[in-house]
Amino acid sequence: MADHIIDPVGPVLQSGEVARAVADAVVIDNEGRRVDIRDRGSYVRVEVEGGECVLRRSTIAEQLGRPFKMSELELNMPSFVGRIETGTDVFRFYHTFEQTPGAGHEEALS
Amino acid sequence: MALLERSQWYDIARSTEWTPRYVTQDELFPPELSGGEGLPDDIWASYDEPYKISYREYVDIQRQKDAGAYSVKAALERSDLYNKADPGWISILKEHYAAVALVEYGASFQESRFIRWSKAPGMRNMATFGMLDEIRHGQIQLFFPHEYVNKDRQFEWSHAAMWSDNWVALGARHFFDDVMMTRDALSTSIFANFSFETGFTNLQFIGLSGDAANAGDFTFSKLIQSIQSDEARHAQLGTPLLQMLIENGQKEEAQKKIDIAFWRSYRLFTILSGIPMDYYVPLEVREASFKEFMEEWIVTQFMRSLEDLGLSKPWYWDIFIRDISEHHHGQQLGTYSWRPTLWWDPAAGVSPEERDWLEEKYPGWNDTFGKVWDVMIDNFVHGRTEKTVPGTLPVICNVSQLPIVGTPSQTLRDISLVHEGRRYHFASEVDKWIFEDDPERYRHHKNLVDRFLGGDIQPADLGGALEYMGLGRVGPGGDDAHGFAWLDSYRKQLATTG
């Protein structure tokens, strides 16, 4: 797994129509940030670099070509990377980096 | 009728706090049941659950989840997976359902205790959905294996295993009693929701779903991802609690809870996920190795979430990193050798092609674990099958309750201590640390060998032990999943060289 993006966050989705629409929506809603879409067979990792991924209901609906409720995302989302904020129109995945200096966790993961 | 947006009424709806007048706070929320000692009283109302859902949304979404899983099952029931799938795959189903279904029901009690004893109103609210989630997981994972019971009596263990004293059930039950059933609400949420659910359940419920789809078992693939979509939501219960502890000078306590739960979860998953992923899943459909799934879900994803909270890797990180290439291989040798004591038929998973795969994923495998298999294979092909089942009892860890294993001639050593006159054995330094941290919690439990040597198992022989563990009584025990057909290539080798 070469060339990982830095500090990825975002949803892990069950492969299928919604996963494809969400992946496209993530690219649109997070313009200017690198998005990595990793197909793992039965699931897809959609990851945005830099510790923040915004996902809008309207963008998913546009990509699907039908109305979409944010709560429907749960049907297809068995996991996600980062913390989550769940609004009616926007979901946000993020990291906060509340790290105290010198606590020893800044070393790279092996 | 126009409906208000959830965010416009949510704060009012979840605010169920009141000031008790007839009892004290400690009577309403006894510290031993609620936890959170030392945290300021006004902190609980500030608990803000990250993953919000309304009851209306919940019912709508859960109905769709069930409809999805049940309709896939109904559509594929006639495809005769049981007879078409590789027997190794069927063994995974047997192991999974028996180890998981009743535990999910137990998890609904865990969530119920949050509803009653958690001091945070937001948590009580979200745990209500968590409780309903876990009832669903218990029911659906009892219903799905039921279609196989009339084809194969080992599927009866799906419902029965957790009520039995089978050694695998003893290990699983000890673990879940420790992390899920016997601690205060706050600690339980950190042990079970944060460490176990946001970490390890992904391994089995998402990792294995790819292998399932590749093996043609779309029913199981759909089922476990559907279950995990509930987990992703209610697993978030623990995160605000961790923040509260950290912000109120209890970071060390938070870290210790995670360190204990993480190790115990990991060791259990070497049996639940590690063995199936690297030995039972048919070679041609394997998505990734156990180690690779561990690296994806635990070493990278879970550790990042830990670090984001300002917490550290567990103190035993180096031991853990070595262990993920090692421990489950030892457990595979052990469980396969002791196959009559299992409720499923283990696959050996060591044909020449499978050994090439193991060597590629775990360099050095052939020179260590492979050597033990060489001896076993030699016994098989020379008709000395009786020598392939051990005549003595394994040593069992007094924390994990699982056999003590290691890399042959490298890391297998006895770690033990004497506490109040009784000797306890441990499968690692970490298990010993967990025991020493709270001996009162662990000292009374007797593992299977303790029971055997203490005279609880009669007659004190293999037959008595099998009977005690329910083998042949609760349901049939195990034998080679493929009827030893994998030995054919070794027999041919022997014929050409000999």
Ligand SMILES: [Fe+2]
């Ligand atoms: Fe569950």
Ligand SMILES: [Fe+2]
């Ligand atoms: Fe759960």
